Amino acid sequence: MRISDYANPRQVVLITCRQGEKDNIITLAWHMPLSFEPMIYGIALGFTRYSYEMIKKSGVYVVNFMSLDYEREVLYIGKHSGSEYDKFKETSLESEEAAMIDCPVIKQASAFLECQVKEEIKTGDHALFAGEVMRAEKREDADRIFQISGSNFSTLK
Numbered sequence: 001m002r003i004s005d006y007a008n009p010r011q012v013v014l015i016t017c018r019q020g021e022k023d024n025i026i027t028l029a030w031h032m033p034l035s036f037e038p039m040i041y042g043i044a045l046g047f048t049r050y051s052y053e054m055i056k057k058s059g060v061y062v063v064n065f066m067s068l069d070y071e072r073e074v075l076y077i078g079k080h081s082g083s084e085y086d087k088f089k090e091t092s093l094e095s096e097e098a099a100m101i102d103c104p105v106i107k108q109a110s111a112f113l114e115c116q117v118k119e120e121i122k123t124g125d126h127a128l129f130a131g132e133v134m135r136a137e138k139r140e141d142a143d144r145i146f147q148i149s150g151s152n153f154s155t156l157k
């Protein structure tokens with residue numbers, strides 16, 4: 001079994017990032033709150049991810065909480081790399097500007113956190129970015145999306 005099989009089911013989020021003219025989205029199951037005060041939210045990215053290089057250079061990211069309605073988009077974004085695809089164009093997801101950082105937010109997100117990287121901790125084949133939350137907003141109560149295993153998603157009722 002892989003380490004993720006022990007940890008699942010886990011809520012899945014979409015991370016948005018920007019570097020120069022390029023905007024990108026990555027699907028993430030490895031993410032967590034790390035501090036109340038200051039408010040810090042962590043995300044773990046594999047070194048091979050295009051988004052890893054983007055966030056390392058820009059120092060910012062947005063954590064977008066999505067509902068189960070976006071299962072198809074979450075899977076597509078988690079199976080295609082921004083190095084080859086424009087994932088905003090290829091999905092129905094629309095972007096709007098974050099208020100506190102230079103980064104896109106997903107318009108369809110039910111809640112989101114605008115984060116500025118404070119620390120990068122290299123683990124094994126992933127890096128944990130600890131990002132201070134510069135702005136947090138909840139837009140609606142939604143049936144949030146969880147990864148059960150592989151491409152199998154569900155929500156909590």
Ligand SMILES: Cc1cc2nc3c(=O)[nH]c(=O)nc-3n(C[C@H](O)[C@H](O)[C@H](O)COP(=O)(O)O)c2cc1C
Pocket residue numbers: 012024025026027028029030031044045046048049050051052074075077078079080081082083147150
């Ligand atoms: C349900 C799901 C969860 C995922 N969780 C993570 C994760 O926590 N960390 C990670 O680095 N990649 C994760 N991935 C893989 C990335 O989303 C995938 O490699 C993506 O294509 C990388 O995009 P990028 O190259 O544009 O950054 C996950 C994929 C799926 C489908």
